[in-house]
Structures are given as C-alpha cells and as structure tokens.
Amino acid sequence: MFFKRTPSISTNELEIKLAERPSIIDVREPHEFSSGHISGAKNVPLRKVDKYLPKETTYVICQSGMRSKRATKILLANGYDVINVRGGMSAWTGAIRGGKG
Template identity: 55%
Template sequence: MFSLFTKVKSISTTELANQNLNQVVLLDVRSPNEFKSGHIRQAKNVPLSKIAQYEGNRNELYVICQSGMRSKQAAKQLKKKGYDVTNIRGGMNQWSGKVIGGK
C-alpha cells in the first residue's frame, strides 16, 4: 500500500561526518552542475530526476542534496524500491567537512 507518509531515517551532517564514508554508499541527488561546484569525495551523483532508475547496492544508502528537501524525496522513492536509505538533514548547506570540485 502506498503512503504519502513514508517514514525515512534521517541523520545530521555531523552524524554523517562520524561515519566511515568509505564504508557507505552516498548518493548526491543535486544537479550535475551543483555536484561539480563541490561535493563530498565519496558521493556518487544521481540527480533526483534519475533516482527512479537507480539500481545499486541494496546495503545502506545515504542520500544528500543542497538542503535536505530533494534528498528526502529521493529517499522515499528508494525506500519504496526496497533500499535501506537514510536522508541527510540540512544537506550540503550544513556540511562542514571537506568537499572536492568547485572553484
């Protein structure tokens, strides 16, 4: 049964920073241009518009965007597909760790 109120786990960017990022799958659902402007090294760019086609490891996924809104939408779609997914609240706006790319 489909529910508009699909509950998705979420963590803060601080909690994400405490994870071993080499051990998790981190999807960045921002546009390719946003991704190029600066992203977390381990992140894989899968824009929200393409998230429905995502086929990947069913282990725990972490999803991030700029503010947390698009990643929440993406997380709900992935959860419906059977993924164990966690949304990153606050997104890149709140991320204080290292980023690559950008100017």
C-alpha cells in the first residue's frame, strides 16, 4: 500500500474558515483544552479519538500538530473526512476561549 499524505491546512487557513463554523476537534488533554482553545472546538483527547464519529468534514488540532496528525490518520483509516491543522495551537494567532486571551 502506498503512503497517503495526511490532508492538512495551516492555522491561518483554518482561521479564515471559522466564519463557516466548521467542525473542529481538539485532541489535547482536558487541562490543555481548558487553558485555551478555539471557540466551537470540541475536546476529544487523542486516547479517545478512535471512538469519535465525525458527521461532517472535521478539522483536528492539538498543541503542536503531532497528536492531531496521529488522530487524523486514525480517523482517516476509519473512513472519516478529517483534516489535520499544521502547527496546532502553538501556531494559532486567532481568538481563543478559556485560559489567557
């Protein structure tokens, strides 16, 4: 089987899409999520992502992009339409809820 590239977008591209109210899951741990997250994002820690059933195209974010890439691969393997957010919250410059900001 050939390796498929993981579909991904930048944090800037995701910020532009926020007006469309996209489905976003944040795969960080709950304490990380509560310290600051994108408005409308749902917290689904990486360890639980295999039980998550996206109903629509879903953007996956974490702190740096590593866990979200793993989560994206898991969900893609299960047939879901998911897109990794490169750079994660470390690269996010938009508004956040909770925590500082």
